[in-house]
Every structure is written in C-alpha cells, then in structure tokens.
Amino acid sequence: MDYRTPLARAKGLGSAKSGTGHWWMQRVTAVALVPLSFWLIKFLGLSLTAPYQQTVDWLASPVNTICIIAWIIAVFYHAALGLQVVIEDYVAAEGVKIISIWAANLAFLFLAMTALLAVFRVVSIG
Amino acid sequence: MAIHTNRPTSPHLQVYRLPLTGIISITHRMTGMMLSAGLILFVYIVSALAGGGVAYDNMQTLMSHWLLKLIGWGFIYALFFHLCHGVRHLIWDTGHSFDADTLNRYAIIELAASLVLTLMTFVWGYYGL
Numbered sequence: 001m002d003y004r005t006p007l008a009r010a011k012g013l014g015s016a017k018s019g020t021g022h023w024w025m026q027r028v029t030a031v032a033l034v035p036l037s038f039w040l041i042k043f044l045g046l047s048l049t050a051p052y053q054q055t056v057d058w059l060a061s062p063v064n065t066i067c068i069i070a071w072i073i074a075v076f077y078h079a080a081l082g083l084q085v086v087i088e089d090y091v092a093a094e095g096v097k098i099i100s101i102w103a104a105n106l107a108f109l110f111l112a113m114t115a116l117l118a119v120f121r122v123v124s125i126g
Numbered sequence: 127m128a129i130h131t132n133r134p135t136s137p138h139l140q141v142y143r144l145p146l147t148g149i150i151s152i153t154h155r156m157t158g159m160m161l162s163a164g165l166i167l168f169v170y171i172v173s174a175l176a177g178g179g180v181a182y183d184n185m186q187t188l189m190s191h192w193l194l195k196l197i198g199w200g201f202i203y204a205l206f207f208h209l210c211h212g213v214r215h216l217i218w219d220t221g222h223s224f225d226a227d228t229l230n231r232y233a234i235i236e237l238a239a240s241l242v243l244t245l246m247t248f249v250w251g252y253y254g255l
Contacts, residue, residue: 033212
C-alpha cells in the first residue's frame with residue numbers, strides 16, 4: 001500500500017526525513033524560552049537605561065550569564081527552525097527555497113556566535 | 127493540464143474575512159519573523175556592552191531615538207504576543223482545547239495577557255528595575 005499522493009510519487013522525493021526532530025526541537029526551545037524571556041527583558045531594561053558598570057556587573061553574575069547564554073542558544077535555534085517553516089510554506093521554487101534556508105541558518109549561526117562572543121567579553125571585563 | 131473547477135478551494139484571502147482565530151494565527155507567524163529580525167538589535171546592544179563604556183553610551187544615545195524606542199516597544203509586545211500564543215500551541219500539542227468556544231475564549235485571553243504583560247514591563251521599566 002502506498003499512501004503517497006500521485007504528485008509525491010511522480011517527484012520521487014521520499015519522506016521529509018527529519019521532520020519529527022525539527023518539530024520536536026521547535027517545542028523544546030519554545031518551552032525553554034518561556035522562563036528565559038525574563039532575563040532578556042531584564043537585560044534590555046538595564047542596557048537601555050542603566051549606567052555601564054551596573055549592566056556589566058549584572059551580566060557577569062553567574063546565574064545571569066548562564067541564563068542569557070541559554071536564551072541566546074534557544075532563541076537563535078528557535079528562530080532558524082521557525083523561519084525554515086515560513087520559507088518552506090511560501091517559497092515554491094526548489095532551488096530558491098534551499099538557498100534561502102541555508103542563508104537563514106547561516107545568518108542565525110553568525111548572529112548567535114557574535115552574541116555569545118560579546119557575552120564572553122563582558123564576563124572577562126566584569 | 128486541465129483545471130477541475132468544481133474542486134473545493136481554500137478561502138480567497140482578498141474576499142474572505144478571517145475570524146479572530148485566523149488573524150491571531152497569521153499574527154503569530156508575522157511576530158515570529160519580526161522578532162527574528164529584532165534579534166539583530168539584541169546582538170548590537172550586547173556587542174556595544176562588550177565594546178566598553180564609550181560604545182555603550184553611544185548605543186544608549188542611539189537607542190533613545192524615538193523611532194528605535196518605538197521599534198523596541200514593538201519588539202516587547204511582539205515577544206509577549208508570540209509567547210502567549212506559543213503557550214497555546216503547546217496546549218494544542220497535548221491534544222486539548224480545539225472546540226470553537228475555547229478557541230475564541232483563549233484568543234481573547236492571550237490578547238489581553240500580552241497587553242497586560244507589555245504594560246507591566248513598561249511600569250517596571252519606568253519605576254526602576
């Protein structure tokens with residue numbers, strides 16, 4: 001018995017392979033981000049209003065460092081997974097779709113590394 | 127290829143008035159994309175902090191521009207909206223609350239919750255952290 005649609009059979013691309021893992025990690029990062037958002041709000045509040053040394057001291061304290069690092073990893077992972085779904089839904093041309101997903105993933109990886117480097121630099125100052 | 131016109135079609139977006147649940151659904155996706163773009167601002171802010179006192183002060187001056195303040199508060203609201211509707215997606219994933227009454231009730235609740243959370247953040251930020 002073949003449950004695939006005639007179009008899927010004609011294209012012969014097989015299954016979506018790692019679809020379950022994608023879906024699952026979207027949920028895992030979502031759950032993690034619910035409490036971690038508190039640290040982002042606190043960090044933004046300090047960065048936009050507080051004097052330099054106060055923000056450095058706050059970010060350099062261990063619990064805050066860990067939570068911001070966890071937030072950075074979870075949020076960029078979550079954003080990359082989410083943007084991939086949006087691209088897959090709205091970009092029909094196969095080539096453009098794959099290149100767009102690569103570009104989005106690389107951009108988020110680059111941004112995440114930049115953010116992590118910045119946090120490590122602050123910790124070495126504070 | 128012949129087009130079979132008697133097939134059922136999906137609602138035509140330009141003439142079909144989306145119900146509240148539909149509006150919230152597409153807003154979830156749009157806020158997700160806006161938040162992704164907003165991450166660039168976060169990277170800028172944390173990098174300025176790592177750059178030292180002068181870079182930090184310059185960042186605060188730039189971010190106090192009314193347009194960037196507006197974007198900042200837009201980001202906070204989008205964050206809470208995405209968070210509230212995200213929680214509902216997690217509830218849906220457990221297989222619960224799919225009936226029409228609950229869908230509409232939760233839609234109102236999450237809209238109110240995201241506004242209240244944004245207001246709380248504003249008050250919290252305004253009267254000191």
